[in-house]
Amino acid sequence: MARAIGIIIHPGFQLLDVAGPAAAFELAEHYQPGSYRLEMLAPGGGEIESSSGMRLAARPLSDAGPLDTAVISGGEIIRSMAAAQEIVAWLRRATVRRTASVCTGAYLLAEAGLLDGRSATTHWWSTDDFARRYPKIKLDAERIFIQDGSVWTSAGISAGIDLALALIEDDLGPAIARRTAQQLVVHQRRPGGQSQFSGLVELGGRSGRFVELIEWMRARLAEKLTVERLAERAAMSPRNFARAFAAETGATPAKAVERLRLEAARMAVETTNAPLDRIAEDSGFRDAGRMRRAFMRSFGQPPQALRRAAVRSGAD
Numbered sequence: 001m002a003r004a005i006g007i008i009i010h011p012g013f014q015l016l017d018v019a020g021p022a023a024a025f026e027l028a029e030h031y032q033p034g035s036y037r038l039e040m041l042a043p044g045g046g047e048i049e050s051s052s053g054m055r056l057a058a059r060p061l062s063d064a065g066p067l068d069t070a071v072i073s074g075g076e077i078i079r080s081m082a083a084a085q086e087i088v089a090w091l092r093r094a095t096v097r098r099t100a101s102v103c104t105g106a107y108l109l110a111e112a113g114l115l116d117g118r119s120a121t122t123h124w125w126s127t128d129d130f131a132r133r134y135p136k137i138k139l140d141a142e143r144i145f146i147q148d149g150s151v152w153t154s155a156g157i158s159a160g161i162d163l164a165l166a167l168i169e170d171d172l173g174p175a176i177a178r179r180t181a182q183q184l185v186v187h188q189r190r191p192g193g194q195s196q197f198s199g200l201v202e203l204g205g206r207s208g209r210f211v212e213l214i215e216w217m218r219a220r221l222a223e224k225l226t227v228e229r230l231a232e233r234a235a236m237s238p239r240n241f242a243r244a245f246a247a248e249t250g251a252t253p254a255k256a257v258e259r260l261r262l263e264a265a266r267m268a269v270e271t272t273n274a275p276l277d278r279i280a281e282d283s284g285f286r287d288a289g290r291m292r293r294a295f296m297r298s299f300g301q302p303p304q305a306l307r308r309a310a311v312r313s314g315a316d
Contacts (some may be wrong), residue, residue: 002029002037003068003171006096009042009058012076012084015050016157017102021071024164027180039064043086045209051075061086067096068265069167074103074123088112100152100167102160106117109151110134116150123156141250159304161186178312209248210234218260221284225257257284262298265291269303276303 045060169177
């Protein structure tokens with residue numbers, strides 16, 4: 001029997017929060033027919049305008065049949081507080097096997113009390129506000145997605161695809177999830193533990209202030225990159241630099257260095273046959289053991305497992 005996936009939207013929803021997961025479930029259904037049935041739902045139903053101005057047709061949320069999984073989209077939730085409140089009320093009484101949110105959709109799960117005492121994540125831009133509003137929730141601002149029991153939350157926008165692939169893997173196994181990821185041209189889903197701040201670090205921060213410094217760091221990953229050395233390069237005192245860098249990128253300088261090293265090491269692990277000891281040395285981890293521990297913290301898998309997965313993906 002097909003699993004009914006209800007994607008719940010509201011005025012001001014983010015289009016990719018919806019389109020990404022919907023495409024993933026659609027492709028999984030193609031590879032294993034009879035797996036999923038998608039429903040677009042919204043308070044009041046009708047044509048719902050997204051934050052971009054494009055509209056999607058949805059059935060009234062009040063007419064929703066039995067659902068296996070409810071996926072709450074993010075976006076400009078404050079555009080219609082009446083719609084948001086209707087979704088919250090529906091969440092409080094709905095009986096579904098799994099509930100998930102993309103991006104700021106986590107606010108609606110939080111308002112419904114579904115995240116109290118649970119671990120959760122949301123878009124990095126909203127994490128400070130989210131943490132202040134919902135102190136009972138164990139917010140992990142760095143995660144791409146988190147599963148805590150029957151409730152799943154994801155970071156912003158494109159992370160909804162990673163979330164959907166994880167849900168598909170949970171339902172249908174890794175082979176179908178991998179084929180779906182390949183069809184989506186995302187290679188393979190990012191592990192939930194991967195940091196959502198990596199892109200912000202890559203961009204040099206919210207304003208791009210540290211672009212040149214990030215490039216300089218990337219070219220010297222095998223060297224010792226202390227806060228003092230980075231501050232000197234940025235022509236700042238170590239204390240002011242550390243504060244400004246964290247405010248711009250959401251990561252401490254030490255964390256940013258580790259992430260750049262992780263990204264370089266993962267690329268080498270997945271695309272070359274170089275020995276792990278050499279990759280660890282070239283990327284600044286010094287030895288394979290230290291690199292392995294960093295991989296486990298960030299990716300949830302050791303380098304060898306990622307290399308095997310990359311080989312399998314290339315062979316499919």
